[in-house]
Amino acid sequence: MVELIIENETNEEICSAQVDEIKRVCEAVMACEDCNFDAEISLTFTDNSGIREINNEYRGIDSATDVLSFPMLEFGRDEENAEFETDGELVMLGDIVISIERAREQAAQLGHSMRRELAFLTAHSMLHLLGWDHVDDPTGEMYMIDKQNEVLGSLGLTREIEEF
Numbered sequence: 832m833v834e835l836i837i838e839n840e841t842n843e844e845i846c847s848a849q850v851d852e853i854k855r856v857c858e859a860v861m862a863c864e865d866c867n868f869d870a871e872i873s874l875t876f877t878d879n880s881g882i883r884e885i886n887n888e889y890r891g892i893d894s895a896t897d898v899l900s901f902p903m904l905e906f907g908r909d910e911e912n913a914e915f916e917t918d919g920e921l922v923m924l925g926d927i928v929i930s931i932e933r934a935r936e937q938a939a940q941l942g943h944s945m946r947r948e949l950a951f952l953t954a955h956s957m958l959h960l961l962g963w964d965h966v967d968d969p970t971g972e973m974y975m976i977d978k979q980n981e982v983l984g985s986l987g988l989t990r991e992i993e994e995f
Contacts, residue, residue: 832869833857834921840877841931848995852946852988853953859982860957871921872960875928882930897933898952901926906962925960927953943990950988954979 833854839845857872877885879895887893889901902925929952938948958975965972983989 833861834869834871836871836873838873838875840875840881843876843931845876846995849946849949852950855986856950856953856982856988857957859986860954860961860978863978863982863985864958864961866961868922870924872924872957873926875926876931877928878932879930882928882933885928895930895933897930897937898956899926899928900956900959901928902960902962904960904962927956927960929953929956941990944992944994946994947983947988947990947992950983950986951979954982 835850835854835857837845837850853874857870861870882897882899883893883895885899886896889899903923904925929949934948934952935945938945941948955975958978963971963975963978965975
């Protein structure tokens with residue numbers, strides 16, 4: 832189970848169907864990664880200006896991006912499963928920040944729906960929260976691509992999927 836804490840810093844309405852689908856993507860990634868715990872995730876929707884500020888503050892990169900991930904835990908990728916003693920408590924997995932503006936631009940450039948783009952960005956970010964990376968790591972990059980495709984495919988979130 833995933834509990835999302837949503838912050839919408841945009842003027843765009845985020846409908847309950849979008850939130851439900853994002854939650855399904857989070858849960859599917861966790862299942863794919865054999866996570867045996869319930870998680871809490873902070874999810875912020877912002878615009879290009881907002882994500883640029885965050886990217887500059889935390890990564891020293893003064894440019895907008897599509898999604899940022901801020902994991903709260905370290906996962907040893909030598910271990911087979913992510914296991915924690917939780918005593919039934921939710922594990923705070925981390926923060927995801929998505930630029931709705933950039934997501935919309937990318938969806939248009941790639942010729943698919945905003946719905947699919949948000950699902951992709953969520954799956955990508957979840958893998959980061961679970962310890963995977965693609966920067967300077969070809970193995971991690973291939974793993975992330977495969978898992979993103981696997982999760983989105985299993986949920987029927989193909990490039991051809993329509994908006995809500």
